[in-house]
Amino acid sequence: MMTCEQCLSELTTGSLREMSSDSPVMLHCASCPDCSHLTTLLRDREYNAANVLNSLPPMSNPVTLAETSVRTAQRRRIGNVVVMLSGAALVVTIWLAAANTIIPAMNSSEMGARKTLRTETISLQCLSPQQAADVISPYIREAGSTYYLPTSGISAITVRGSPGELAKARDLIKQFEPDAGAACRAPVASLGKLMDQLAEAQSGVRQSAPVSGKTPTAPKK
C-alpha cells in the first residue's frame, strides 16, 4: 500500500490522465481523504485551466483575419521590394561615390608615391661614367631628377629620379654595356691601330737597314 508521501511524490510529477482507477495512487486516495482531496484539487485546477484555455474563442472574424493577413502580407512583400531596391540604390550610390571620389583620391596618392624620387647607384662594367651619362641624360627629365658622376675614378653612376626613370636608366646602361664603343673596349681598338702602325714602321726600317747588321743609331745632332 502506498504511503501519503509516496502518493504526493507521485502526484507532483505523474500524469493525472494516465492514473487509472486501479493505479496505486487512486487506490491510496480511496482510503486517504487528504490525498483524495489533493488529487481532486489538482485535477479540478488542471481541468479548469484546460477548459478555460480550450474553450476561449478568438475574437477576430476569420474572414476579416484572412483578408487582413493577405493585405499585410502583400504590403510586406512590397515593403521588402522597396527595402531591396533602396539597398541596391545605396550600393550603387556608394559605388559611384567611390568611383568618383575615393578611387581618384587613392590614384592620386599612388601617383604621388610614384612621383617620389629615389636615388640609385648603378655600377658600370664597361661604360665610363661619362658615357653612361651621355646615354641616360635625355631620359632624366623630371623635376628634381639628376645624375652624379663620381670624381674619384670609380666606375659607377648615381641616378636620382622616379622609379620609371631609374628603370629606364638601368635598361639603357645594360643595353650599352657590351657596345663596341664602350670605354673598356676603346683601348683595345687603339692598340690595334698602334700595332698596325708599328708593323708598318718596322717593315720600313728593315728595308733601309745596313748590311753590316749593326743596329742603327740615332743621328748625331
Added chain:
Amino acid sequence: MRLNPFGKSGKSGKRDVRLPERESYRERDRTAEALDLQLVSLAASGDDSAFTTLVTRFQPAVFRWALMFAADPDEAEDITQEVFVRTYRQLGSYRADGSVEAWLYRVTRRAATQMRRTRRRRGRLALSPAARPLHDVYTTDPGGRVDRERAAIVIRELFAELPRRQREIFDLVDLQGFSPSEAAERTGLKPVSVRANLFKARKAIREGLLATHPSYRELSR
C-alpha cells in the same frame, strides 16, 4: 485540432475519474489532411477563398497554441494574426512532407518567439506614461470579456513562473492531450527532453497549486 481533453461522464454530470483515451493526431482523418493540403496548394496558386477557408479552419487551433506563448489573450490574437500573415507569405515554400497542422504549429512557435522578443525590446517604451492607453480596450461582449480575463488569470497562475519550453510542453501534453512523442515531433525536441521538461513543469505547477493546501503543507514537511 483537439479541444478539451478532460472528459465528463454523461449521466451524473460528475467528472469521470478516468480520462478519455488520447486521440492521436497521426490517426486523424486522412481526408481532412488531404483537404488541408489541397487548400494550401490552392491558396499558394493565388486562390484567396481557399486561404480564407484555411484560416477559418485553423484559427481556433492557432489561437489556442498562441495562448500558451502569450501573456494574455490579446497578445495571442496578435500572434494569430502574425501567424496567418506569415502563412500566406510562406505558402509557396510549403513542402507537403508533413501535416499542415504541424507546419502551422511551427509557424506559431516562431512568430510567438519573435513577437515576444520585439515586445521585450519595446517594453521600455511602454513603461513611459505617454505610451500607456488612457482606458482599457472596450470589449462589446461582457461574457467574452470575462472569459478572456479568466484565461489571462489562468495563464498567469499556471505559467507565470515556467520557462517557455516547459510551459509549452505542459500545455501540449497535460492540457491539450498530446502524447510526449507527439509533442516532441511538434516542438522538434527529443522525447527524452520532452519528458524531462514535462516533469519539471508538472513539479513547478503542482507544487504551486498544492502549496496553498494545508494538508499538503503538513505532509510535505
